[in-house]
Amino acid sequence: MSQTHRFIPSLSADEIAAKQLDGLQWTLRHAYENSPQHRAKLDAAGVQPGDVRSLDDLEKLPFTSVEDLRDGYPLPLLSVPEEDVVRIHASSGTTGKRKILAYTQNDIDTWKEMFARCYELAGLTRLDRVQIAVGYGLWTAGAGFQLGCERFGATAVPIGPGNLEMQLALAEDMQSTCLCSTASMALLMGEEAEKRGMTDRLALRRCIFGAETHSRKMREAFTEKLGLEDSFDIAGLTELYGPGSALECSAHEGLHYWADIYILEIIDPQTLKPVEPGEVGEMVVTTLRKEAAPLIRYRTRDLSRLIPGECSCGVTLPRHAPIIGRSDDMIIYRGVNIYPGQIADVLEHFPRLSSEYRIFLERREGRDNMTIQVERKPGLDPAGDKESAANFGVALRDKLLARATVEILDPGELPRSFAKSKRVVDDRE
Numbered sequence: 001m002s003q004t005h006r007f008i009p010s011l012s013a014d015e016i017a018a019k020q021l022d023g024l025q026w027t028l029r030h031a032y033e034n035s036p037q038h039r040a041k042l043d044a045a046g047v048q049p050g051d052v053r054s055l056d057d058l059e060k061l062p063f064t065s066v067e068d069l070r071d072g073y074p075l076p077l078l079s080v081p082e083e084d085v086v087r088i089h090a091s092s093g094t095t096g097k098r099k100i101l102a103y104t105q106n107d108i109d110t111w112k113e114m115f116a117r118c119y120e121l122a123g124l125t126r127l128d129r130v131q132i133a134v135g136y137g138l139w140t141a142g143a144g145f146q147l148g149c150e151r152f153g154a155t156a157v158p159i160g161p162g163n164l165e166m167q168l169a170l171a172e173d174m175q176s177t178c179l180c181s182t183a184s185m186a187l188l189m190g191e192e193a194e195k196r197g198m199t200d201r202l203a204l205r206r207c208i209f210g211a212e213t214h215s216r217k218m219r220e221a222f223t224e225k226l227g228l229e230d231s232f233d234i235a236g237l238t239e240l241y242g243p244g245s246a247l248e249c250s251a252h253e254g255l256h257y258w259a260d261i262y263i264l265e266i267i268d269p270q271t272l273k274p275v276e277p278g279e280v281g282e283m284v285v286t287t288l289r290k291e292a293a294p295l296i297r298y299r300t301r302d303l304s305r306l307i308p309g310e311c312s313c314g315v316t317l318p319r320h321a322p323i324i325g326r327s328d329d330m331i332i333y334r335g336v337n338i339y340p341g342q343i344a345d346v347l348e349h350f351p352r353l354s355s356e357y358r359i360f361l362e363r364r365e366g367r368d369n370m371t372i373q374v375e376r377k378p379g380l381d382p383a384g385d386k387e388s389a390a391n392f393g394v395a396l397r398d399k400l401l402a403r404a405t406v407e408i409l410d411p412g413e414l415p416r417s418f419a420k421s422k423r424v425v426d427d428r429e
């Protein structure tokens, strides 16, 4: 099923491997020669740039971690003279101190191309009107969606997050066709559109959403409430330019990632060795042409897996599965390891309950306690809550192997977010 794309290259596995080896060798030379921080790490590992002769040599290279970014704060891994830096961005800072990353003009141009591929893969045309409802400024999100949109040639409607009143007014007046936001923001917009009975007056057909994990239920909810035809999960992180490092295609069998721009490895976070193909592990990225702050085996802490085989959509670039969470999101509760996404998975089986949840952890009389708050779907009788809570509690115990108190709240009672939802409140110690 071959298709002509303007931005997405059609590359064979051999062509991708050749680009990766070339880019890897360039990155090592560039980082070694221009960044004292990279050079010290490579020297300590006893590796010289010339030692990498094949892609298998990647495994010899030391990892870069978030601590390396903090050590080099505020311009970690800087590998170009400062006059070549044209911009900085910083992560949203949901976990710890902000990570600041620098960009050269070539870095911005690479990012722009990656992002134009995303709009193309999501099936947009230059006639689309793209409502960008993510943060502009230090965060990469607004800048990335905007750059890509202009490069692609569609019309950007750059609103930023929040302000539901204005979002809906512009979505209606401009007849925006594509919403770009987090899943949380899309849900909020959908709920508000439904409340105001304006879904039919909107022209939104697609949503490109990312920056946080989502559940199938959440996606179904905003798809229905916004009247969408399709939606696409977009991945990205500040360290790797920003949003746009991978996008789900219309086959919805994983996210295509730009393997000619970075190498993705999936490793076992304990042994630090690659997992078997298709198994879940930590995503580790190495950039192939990033100038200002190149990444060598950067441990993202995100968990996902590679999807082997060809995609039915015809794009030859490889795929990874949706990100299921971050290794640092793991909660240890009464000796059991729990990921918040597991609670979302259990919620999928409870049609009376909405997609939203919040986890409270506290210590009482020397013992950890967990309360999980969920919401009843709109229009249902609260009389059924007791039974739902009991059944949900049993399902949670079976899945998590831990007991939790379940509280069912009214629809919309849990806090909503314009950006990334915070689902865990840990008050222990």
Ligand code: DLL
Residues within 6 Å of the ligand: 090, 091, 092, 093, 134, 140, 141, 181, 209, 210, 211, 212, 213, 214, 233, 234, 235, 236, 237, 238, 239, 242, 243, 244, 300, 302, 322, 323, 324, 325, 326
């Ligand atoms: O969140 C960039 C972004 C903005 C991506 C808008 C997509 C849409 P950071 O603030 O640096 O950058 O946070 C990056 O967010 O390591 C993941 O843990 C998480 N994340 C990003 N996209 C997804 C996704 C932006 N599609 C961190 N699914 C990453 C799950 C995601 N988690």
